[in-house]
Amino acid sequence: MPSQNQSKALVLHKIASPLHLELQDFAVPSPPSHGSANVRILASPISATTSKFLTGASTFLTFPTPFVPGHSAIGRVQSTGPDATLLKEGDLVYVDSFIRSRDDPVTTQILLGLNGGPHAEQRHLMESGWPRGLFQTVATTPLENTHRLDAETLLNRFGYTVSELAISIPRLSIVYGGMRAVDLKAGQTLLVGPATGFFSGAAVELGVALGARVIAISRSAPGLERLKTTLSRTYPDRPALETVVVTGDVSADEAAVRALLPTGSPGIDAFIDLSPGLGTQPSHVQVGFGALRPGGKVALMGGIYGNLNINHAQLLYKSVTIKGQWMHTKEEVEELLRMVEAGIVKIGKTAGYEVRGEYPLEQWSEAIELAAAGDEWAKGYVFTPLKE
Numbered sequence: 001m002p003s004q005n006q007s008k009a010l011v012l013h014k015i016a017s018p019l020h021l022e023l024q025d026f027a028v029p030s031p032p033s034h035g036s037a038n039v040r041i042l043a044s045p046i047s048a049t050t051s052k053f054l055t056g057a058s059t060f061l062t063f064p065t066p067f068v069p070g071h072s073a074i075g076r077v078q079s080t081g082p083d084a085t086l087l088k089e090g091d092l093v094y095v096d097s098f099i100r101s102r103d104d105p106v107t108t109q110i111l112l113g114l115n116g117g118p119h120a121e122q123r124h125l126m127e128s129g130w131p132r133g134l135f136q137t138v139a140t141t142p143l144e145n146t147h148r149l150d151a152e153t154l155l156n157r158f159g160y161t162v163s164e165l166a167i168s169i170p171r172l173s174i175v176y177g178g179m180r181a182v183d184l185k186a187g188q189t190l191l192v193g194p195a196t197g198f199f200s201g202a203a204v205e206l207g208v209a210l211g212a213r214v215i216a217i218s219r220s221a222p223g224l225e226r227l228k229t230t231l232s233r234t235y236p237d238r239p240a241l242e243t244v245v246v247t248g249d250v251s252a253d254e255a256a257v258r259a260l261l262p263t264g265s266p267g268i269d270a271f272i273d274l275s276p277g278l279g280t281q282p283s284h285v286q287v288g289f290g291a292l293r294p295g296g297k298v299a300l301m302g303g304i305y306g307n308l309n310i311n312h313a314q315l316l317y318k319s320v321t322i323k324g325q326w327m328h329t330k331e332e333v334e335e336l337l338r339m340v341e342a343g344i345v346k347i348g349k350t351a352g353y354e355v356r357g358e359y360p361l362e363q364w365s366e367a368i369e370l371a372a373a374g375d376e377w378a379k380g381y382v383f384t385p386l387k388e
Contacts, residue, residue: 201377
């Protein structure tokens with residue numbers, strides 16, 4: 001049994017290629033300070049982009065070195081600070097990475113173990129407040145980011161594993177922020193584009209779970225077919241997922257989307273863009289805006305780095321609402337967790353989830369290399385620093 005007073009962590013000392021991480025021991029504060037908890041990490045997902053960020057191949061996210069990566073996790077509470085009133089030792093928890101400054105929550109935000117941001121206040125919050133991410137055995141986490149889970153329901157009744165929870169909850173939480181941004185309601189029509197990636201596929205499955213009429217658009221016909229087959233089996237009582245394989249011809253693709261709407265429908269109710277990191281605007285963005293009904297809503301959640309080319313008059317006369325949506329609130333994470341615990345939102349093998357590999361921290365090189373090879377919906381790799 002590892003010591004409760006020490007944590008073994010993966011540390012990046014230099015951003016360089018080839019990637020090199022070292023296992024290093026850190027003292028665990030005992031007891032943890034006010035507003036924090038010590039969490040024994042059972043499973044932490046490995047993003048497909050982990051290697052790119054840690055080697056400097058992608059510079060979209062910033063962080064200091066030395067640096068302990070790892071941006072979300074499932075774990076057990078080891079101990080709590082003196083002001084904790086809900087969390088108790090042994091509780092199963094989800095650790096969310098989106099940290100807001102307690103005295104400046106609107107403008108100063110970081111992603112634990114992932115991104116400090118470009119501003120001095122953000123760098124200070126990461127370096128002085130929460131310098132170490134979750135690729136370690138015991139992590140000190142903010143109480144407000146440490147969400148208690150119903151272990152009896154999730155692990156025993158539903159039979160989910162901690163690794164399945166680790167690859168599902170972070171992505172579903174993020175896209176739920178988009179659902180709330182467009183005020184999605186059951187029975188409304190939601191267009192998601194693209195729709196077959198790790199996060200975009202999560203928006204499709206969550207929209208279906210919430211009872212929306214979802215239209216998924218992508219260039220990948222096999223990916224769309226997998227989504228449709230899996231979700232029809234997982235949610236047989238929800239509106240059937242509709243799909244469109246886009247061609248790049250905006251007019252033809254918009255016509256294909258509109259052909260799926262009920263007779264007389266003025267357009268889709270909402271469009272969520274989840275484009276991967278791109279320097280130019282993909283054609284599906286214009287398809288989404290063009291297919292909106294008057295009063296429709298858009299949530300921009302993707303990684304387009306440049307400007308958007310959209311029709312100003314079309315937005316004006318349709319009274320379209322556009323919202324950039326960065327992450328989510330604490331309350332939205334809690335809402336999503338309660339829906340998973342109630343069985344409204346399903347995860348696990350029967351819902352199409354596949355944990356492709358579980359690795360101890362010592363096997364970091366193999367794990368990160370394998371994770372980099374794929375970014376598919378509902379599939380992923382995890383570190384399992386500690387076992388139950």
